[in-house]
Amino acid sequence: MLLYALVALAVLLALYVLLVQTLFKGSKCKGKLMAMAGKTVIITGGNTGIGKATALHLAGLGARVVLACRNQEKAREAARHIQQVTGSTDVVYMQLDLGSLRSVRSFAESFLQTGKNLDLLINNAGLVAHGRTEDGFGIELGVNHLGHFLLTNLLLERLQEGGGGRVVTLSSIAYRWGHIDFEVGDLLQCCDRDIALLERKDLGTGRFSWQFFHAYCNSKLCNVLFTLHLAKRLQGSKVTCYSVHPGVVRTELSRYVGLWQKVFIEPIARLLFLDPETGAQTTLHCALQEGIEPYSGRHFSCCAVEDVTTRGRDHAVAQRLWEVSEQLCGLPPSA
Numbered sequence: 001m002l003l004y005a006l007v008a009l010a011v012l013l014a015l016y017v018l019l020v021q022t023l024f025k026g027s028k029c030k031g032k033l034m035a036m037a038g039k040t041v042i043i044t045g046g047n048t049g050i051g052k053a054t055a056l057h058l059a060g061l062g063a064r065v066v067l068a069c070r071n072q073e074k075a076r077e078a079a080r081h082i083q084q085v086t087g088s089t090d091v092v093y094m095q096l097d098l099g100s101l102r103s104v105r106s107f108a109e110s111f112l113q114t115g116k117n118l119d120l121l122i123n124n125a126g127l128v129a130h131g132r133t134e135d136g137f138g139i140e141l142g143v144n145h146l147g148h149f150l151l152t153n154l155l156l157e158r159l160q161e162g163g164g165g166r167v168v169t170l171s172s173i174a175y176r177w178g179h180i181d182f183e184v185g186d187l188l189q190c191c192d193r194d195i196a197l198l199e200r201k202d203l204g205t206g207r208f209s210w211q212f213f214h215a216y217c218n219s220k221l222c223n224v225l226f227t228l229h230l231a232k233r234l235q236g237s238k239v240t241c242y243s244v245h246p247g248v249v250r251t252e253l254s255r256y257v258g259l260w261q262k263v264f265i266e267p268i269a270r271l272l273f274l275d276p277e278t279g280a281q282t283t284l285h286c287a288l289q290e291g292i293e294p295y296s297g298r299h300f301s302c303c304a305v306e307d308v309t310t311r312g313r314d315h316a317v318a319q320r321l322w323e324v325s326e327q328l329c330g331l332p333p334s335a
Contacts, residue, residue: 037062045125098147178221231297
């Protein structure tokens with residue numbers, strides 16, 4: 001019996017080491033980094049988790065940091081904390097609800113009216129949940145993809161004015177299990193019926209765990225494809241873009257899931273998941289590392305460029321997703 005127990009313990013220890021060195025592997029942003037003093041950064045969801053850790057680091061480097069958040073109380077508290085830790089007086093909160101296209105437009109208009117330059121946009125916010133956005137989209141599609149898609153498009157001209165801006169969009173390893181299928185006569189035309197089909201059949205929501213996890217995976221694939229096509233559109237400019245897998249991080253990402261899921265996830269998270277500071281390292285790498293401009297449109301993990309699956313580099317689907325996203329967000333078709 002003792003022998004069996006020792007063998008089981010050895011297997012569990014080996015499994016733990018394997019997971020820590022692979023799926024739950026951390027990294028450190030290092031190398032030659034860009035100076036950030038006087039530069040302006042917008043971080044969505046910058047009041048908690050990876051976003052806050054990213055904001056702390058960038059504020060410490062002298063950047064002007066805008067926390068674009070939905071929860072005013074949490075955001076103001078985060079701004080005060082970042083100011084206290086870094087000594088920066090240039091950390092501000094601006095209201096943004098990515099689940100409302102109206103709020104996204106209001107945020108962009110308010111920021112543009114300040115006249116401030118924009119050097120770095122970090123599309124950090126995300127969630128795992130079920131439900132609908134203010135505009136009726138599946139909440140994961142709406143918040144994780146469409147809100148950031150619209151925000152980026154509305155701020156792109158200001159980014160280009162600076163002559164070297166970057167867009168960093170947080171995706172996830174979960175993109176590997178995502179799927180986007182634009183079927184003829186089903187999703188190719190974006191009328192009301194097809195929007196409903198888009199939400200229900202492929203990218204939307206659901207009441208059960210497997211349904212909204214699948215929707216989350218789809219939204220993360222959208223992040224990868226959005227970055228892929230954005231880079232194509234940015235060719236000839238000095239703005240670059242990157243998608244990021246931050247690692248499996250202990251954050252508030254799953255704060256809206258059910259109690260039984262939290263009971264299952266929490267012990268594993270405490271044992272294996274990365275802390276937010278470690279999880280922010282690949283975001284910081286893509287935000288700060290000099291010389292990665294040739295990798296615009298690529299996906300990064302553990303502070304290094306990573307080849308994506310076939311679905312993550314499908315240019316035809318990426319272009320069609322862009323076109324559909326424009327229509328869903330009420331943007332005029334771009335050339």
